[in-house]
Amino acid sequence: MTPDGLFEHTPETLAALLRERGQPPFRAKQILEWVYQKGAETYDGMSNLPQTLRQALAETLPVYRSAVSARQASSDGTVKLLLTWDDGATSECVMIPDGDRRTACISTQVGCPVKCVFCASGIGGLQRQLTRGQIVEQAMRVRAVCEPDARLSNVVFMGLGEPLANYEATVAAVRAINAAWGMEIGARKITISTVGVPKGIRRLAEEQLQITLAISLHAPNDELRRRIIPWAEAIGIDELVDAANVYFRSTGREVTLEYILLGGVNDQAEHAKELAVVARRMRSNVNLIRYNPVEGLPYQRPAAEDAERFQAILRREGVNTHMRRSRGLDIDAACGQLRRREASSGTVMLTARSEAGGS
Ligand code: SF4
Secondary structure: OOOOOHHHHHHHHOOOHHHHOOOOOOHHHHHHHHHHOOOOOOOOOOOOOOHOOOOOOOOHOOOOOEEEEEEEEEEOOOEEEEOOOOOOEEEEEEEEEEEEEEEEOOOEEOOOOOOOOOOOOOOEEEEEEEHHHHHHOOOOOHHOOOOOOOOOOOOEEEOOHHHHHHHHHHHHHHHHOOOOOOOOOHHHHEEEEEEEOHHHHHHHHOOOOOOOOEOOOOOHHHHHHHHHHHHHHHHHHHHHHHHHHHHHHHHOOOOOEEEEEEEOOOHHHHHHHHHHHHHHOOOOEEEEEEOOOOOOOOOOOOHHHHHHHHHHHHHHHOOOEEOOOOOOOOOOOOOOHHHHHHHHOOOOOOOOOHHOOHH
């Protein structure tokens, strides 16, 4: 695997690297401007850099390290990319358009250790961590598929993996995505979604970042939660509530509770009432998502009326709640589906259907 890539660097580390090669430190600023502001994908067109330096950097510090090995576009404008890294590992990232907003959904690990029972990615388990540069690179790849007149506005760490189980790389990537020298996405437009690692949440609270924290709760009590998220066996909801309250006190940012509605499993009236009690114990809002069925898994998407009834109970109980629209239903939209299908077919999928879908 290539040892280094441009997205692994901050202005300081890049300047230090260039200094070792006898280059003035201002070259770091020039290179980062080309890549982050002007969208250069290689060193070829960096006209204010000496030709010999461009060539040397192309050989030792590639800008992009991934190949886009599949692309699917949905009729609703959602675009999903499968990136293949130089060690053969793959990552999924998605561009989700919504009005003026363009959101990148990116991954923090290859595979996922959490193994939520309803999720395609859980099946294969964790393969390896992604580096900070590989996390940033996904956001840049997604930025590049936004329409020419649209700007990437939001980044959510909701793809494959548990961000807080890859803490340093995740936070470093957040900083690059947020930085004036980097992607310049406002901290409030960045969301880290975690299954809930209380220690990680407390640590994140001290980072002085104004990012949104989303906790994937998916169940209103420990017993059901442990069945749905086996990895969370040792993490009680009480502990999560405490950590979420620390996060709010330190950042002033309300916490989002993600709740995926699985038909007949966690979508009953009693679950809504129990969930309301949990939600009211912290400054939070609840994001409801109707499950996208995954081939080979026994879970069902609840009927729209059942989901609405669930939401109405939460509202009656004084909980601020939204129903997230499912996007990209005509492509392999839920996390892990494209990767899984690729792995089982062993082919690169760029089908007429997926291409036509985006037009
Ligand atoms: S839903 Fe998210 S946390 Fe759960 S297994 Fe899938 S990728 Fe991992």
